[in-house]
Amino acid sequence: MEKFEAAAWMRPTQQDRIPAADLQTDRAHPARVYDYMLGGKTNFAADRAAGDKIVEEWPGSRASACAARAVMQRMTRRLAEVHGIRQFLDVGTGIPTAPNLHEVAQGIDPASRVVYVDNDPIVLAHARALLTSTPEGRTAYIDCDLRDPEKLLADPALRGTLDLGRPLALTLINIVHFLSDETVHPLVARLLDALPAGSFLALTAGTADSAPEQAEVASRRYREAGIENHLRTRAGVERFFTGLELDEPGVVLINRWHPDLDDGPRLADHEVMAYAGLARKP
Template sequence: MRKHCPGAGTGGKAHQVTSGREPSGQGVVFDTSRPHMARVYDFWLGGKDNYAADRAVAEQVAAAYPDVRAAVRAQREFLARAVHFFVTEAGIRQFLDIGTGLPSANNTHQVAQRAAPQSRVVYVDNDPIVLAHARALLAGSPEGATAYIDADLRATGAILERAADVLDFGQPVAVMLLGILQGIPDQDEPGAIIARLMDAVPPGSYLALSQIAGDVATEEVAGGVQRYNEQVAIPVAARTHAEVTQFFAGLDLVEPGVVQVHRWRQATENADRGRDLAIYAGVGRKP
């Protein structure tokens, strides 16, 4: 089934949608018969923007790896903690959030602008359904700015060029790659993609990323990844702690380094230290 969604309009001067596929931002078409990462993730988060095919694969992955819901919810909480850290401790006011996902509670601009209303946020995603919901991501504070770019993470040149309409690349930027790198296979050189993004931002900028772990609950996660990959167009790959740490090459890792996602700067009583969750997360600073 193909759905038509007219909801991806453009906003004001600093609130804009740019899309290579849909220059007007209108008339987005998407296929609901195959599961998509953004909608499967939305289901695990308890959202409503998902279809039968998404829910079916989400349930199958959960049967193989029952902690998947807890892990993705912890990833969403990591997003809020990382953005709060950037604004309140690192003095960051600009964000490039690639792999945005469907609007949910505590989107990046909401967390950032709550603490610093002048924060400027550029969202990037390549899923047409996220594009269709982009308007919800653009209702930022009047002092700040938000924008949405419909693009693939691999197209770093186009992303950086379009993001420069809203972000000042002479000032520090927090680059966010949460839950997206598992869809970039090694042959597409995710490390080189990160390097191109971090080369474009000045010293004092940050990288936050999270990625499915390949060495936590190894068998269950491998089973979940296999079931997911059998049914989707874009397969995912789990990665080890060493592989995820390598993504921060050339950056200074912020304490506590690359850890399971619920353990990154979480208050000790909430970190549930006895429980393992198979997503790694970390934050690095460009020296």
């Protein structure tokens, strides 16, 4: 990949310019509940209360959460190793959990570039962990909401880090199920429209197809905590890839999406509640 001229905001002092954030610890947030389910430490009482209610009714929920994180790493590996992608736009990043996406991508090619996007104040507060790029590559963090694609696409951090004239991967991992079809499909379409041919969409989405009772527990507990969520059928998830060329094996449960790409535990279908898919923009 051609070298970019580094803009002023991208130089090492960027990490020192991350502003203080209002963490809003009095209410649960999906990124922090997910962090708690993964065994992380970046969560608060409201997040743990929501997570504990899920675990109480579905003891296997922590393993399912870890599987959802692991598939992101496998998708990144396949994008980099098989499809030669060296640029990533990760929207709905969540709280840093090693290995982060850029660590996987730059482990394959140190020159890879990653832009992380999230609107959770605690993710912003921990963004320094997302800016530990290799010298050859670059990472950036944008405090922005998926629901404001125009702001995201105009951000100088995005334009200064990624070359939108070259193929890149848009990764939407564990985020679309927090938005309704009416809201999320136009947003995803707008982001894809801004990307060149040869780019990819990597997406995971919650479902009740594989474990209806457990999925209803998780969905209900999220709603009780004030967190909107929408579980989709396989056909509902496939709709995100309309007009794109699906990579093998298509839209499948996360435990079935190239499990050979890591050495983690093999879960049965009823132990997960999300689909994964990867597709190329023609």
